[in-house]
Amino acid sequence: MVSLLMVGAGARGTTFADWARRHPSDARVVAVADPRAVRRDRLGDVHGVPSGRRFAGWREAAEAGRVADAAVIATLDRDHLEPALALAAQGYALLIEKPLAPSEAECVTIAEACERAGVVAAVAHVLRYTPYTQLVRRLLEAGAAGEIVHVEHLEPVGFWHQAHSYVRGNWRREDETGPMLLAKCCHDLDWLAHLVGRPCTAVSSFGALTYLRPEHRPDGAADRCLDCALEPGCAWSAKRLYLGMAERGEDDWPVEVVAWPPTPANVERALLDGPYGRCVWACDNDVVDHQVVALQFGPDVTASLTMTAFTRMRERETRIFGTHGELRGDGAGVDVYDFASGRTTHHPVEEEITSRHGGGDDGVMAAFVAAAAAGDPALVPTSPAETLASHRMAFAAETARREGRVVALAG
Numbered sequence: 001m002v003s004l005l006m007v008g009a010g011a012r013g014t015t016f017a018d019w020a021r022r023h024p025s026d027a028r029v030v031a032v033a034d035p036r037a038v039r040r041d042r043l044g045d046v047h048g049v050p051s052g053r054r055f056a057g058w059r060e061a062a063e064a065g066r067v068a069d070a071a072v073i074a075t076l077d078r079d080h081l082e083p084a085l086a087l088a089a090q091g092y093a094l095l096i097e098k099p100l101a102p103s104e105a106e107c108v109t110i111a112e113a114c115e116r117a118g119v120v121a122a123v124a125h126v127l128r129y130t131p132y133t134q135l136v137r138r139l140l141e142a143g144a145a146g147e148i149v150h151v152e153h154l155e156p157v158g159f160w161h162q163a164h165s166y167v168r169g170n171w172r173r174e175d176e177t178g179p180m181l182l183a184k185c186c187h188d189l190d191w192l193a194h195l196v197g198r199p200c201t202a203v204s205s206f207g208a209l210t211y212l213r214p215e216h217r218p219d220g221a222a223d224r225c226l227d228c229a230l231e232p233g234c235a236w237s238a239k240r241l242y243l244g245m246a247e248r249g250e251d252d253w254p255v256e257v258v259a260w261p262p263t264p265a266n267v268e269r270a271l272l273d274g275p276y277g278r279c280v281w282a283c284d285n286d287v288v289d290h291q292v293v294a295l296q297f298g299p300d301v302t303a304s305l306t307m308t309a310f311t312r313m314r315e316r317e318t319r320i321f322g323t324h325g326e327l328r329g330d331g332a333g334v335d336v337y338d339f340a341s342g343r344t345t346h347h348p349v350e351e352e353i354t355s356r357h358g359g360g361d362d363g364v365m366a367a368f369v370a371a372a373a374a375g376d377p378a379l380v381p382t383s384p385a386e387t388l389a390s391h392r393m394a395f396a397a398e399t400a401r402r403e404g405r406v407v408a409l410a411g
């Protein structure tokens, strides 16, 4: 049984804590740290955390000495570094939300600190832990594609998800959370590197914030959706998204981020004066709404990654082109076309999906808790050191986009 300190009782902390509630013989939440009393107490109440183990922040938890075997760091991106260093030094096993930190230097500092402390440490690259990824891996290992020559990968962010997180929300500004590629696509870069199985050697990239900026604001649109005459016909309406959820009695992501508890009255109040009620063309966002990255792995394997806001919200889509066949995956299954036989076979994901991110939220917790119980850092596939390598692809691609050049990586 692994005891857990939850650092951050927001959306992600609550999700990971819930795994412990559903797996009581593997893990138990024994402490929680969050300055927002309403979130801290909500999580504390669900898990029966005594009042003396409910802390106003990670510093207060660290000052109490080591209160659990492991800690889950689910604060915002810029608030991973300090708790990671302090808690690694105290010997906690650490599950750190992605990205490690907004800058490369901070990521290096975290990876080195975990290595130095010798603790079990994992980064929540949830895509790696899905039954779908295991299926793709199995097919590749069985030779379905032969040798991989090229991979084409699409991250269809979804128009309302872009508006929620990257226009109105926490990841809208590069100076606060780093570039879009790091915030959203560090998963995809990690996943591509994992599938190809060779180090990335060079990247180039193009992308921009094209549409969700003030000059595209329709004539007559108000600053806030609740005041806007155009709102009923607007795809980006905050009123439809958030009040709609609240009125249906839904209390999970994304409305839980807007107000807690997300009753219609609380959500309406938040839309009147909070960030999530703003017109998408009247925000202070600066991260891209579409970007493409060309990657080279080893001497000659190539890949492309496209992220775009302008999609229906859905799972990532990937085509893997190999010497013997072509794979097309969409998160729910994989079609394999075999060159020799000319036949296509369909391979659905057969496992029951028990959590968001295609089951990856549960998958990463299960792997992390097992590694923490065994005290073996080698049991974690997404260590900070390995994550650093794929985060470096994001930083390099962002340099390539800004400077209009190809950036070589150490490989």
Ligand SMILES: NC(=O)c1ccc[n+]([C@@H]2O[C@H](COP(=O)([O-])OP(=O)(O)OC[C@H]3O[C@@H](n4cnc5c(N)ncnc54)[C@H](O)[C@@H]3O)[C@@H](O)[C@H]2O)c1
Pocket (backbone or CB within 6 Å): 007, 008, 009, 010, 011, 012, 013, 033, 034, 035, 036, 039, 056, 057, 058, 059, 074, 075, 076, 077, 079, 097, 098, 099, 124, 125, 126, 257, 357
């Ligand atoms: N792995 C994934 O797929 C995935 C998905 C979404 C978000 N994330 C990452 O998860 C992290 C958390 O995101 P979120 O959506 O849960 O954010 P959130 O804002 O819902 O939660 C963050 C919580 O941290 C708390 N906090 C602030 N300062 C603190 C302190 N000093 N000590 C303890 N807690 C403190 C806040 O009060 C808040 O409740 C981010 O790094 C984000 O990028 C990962």
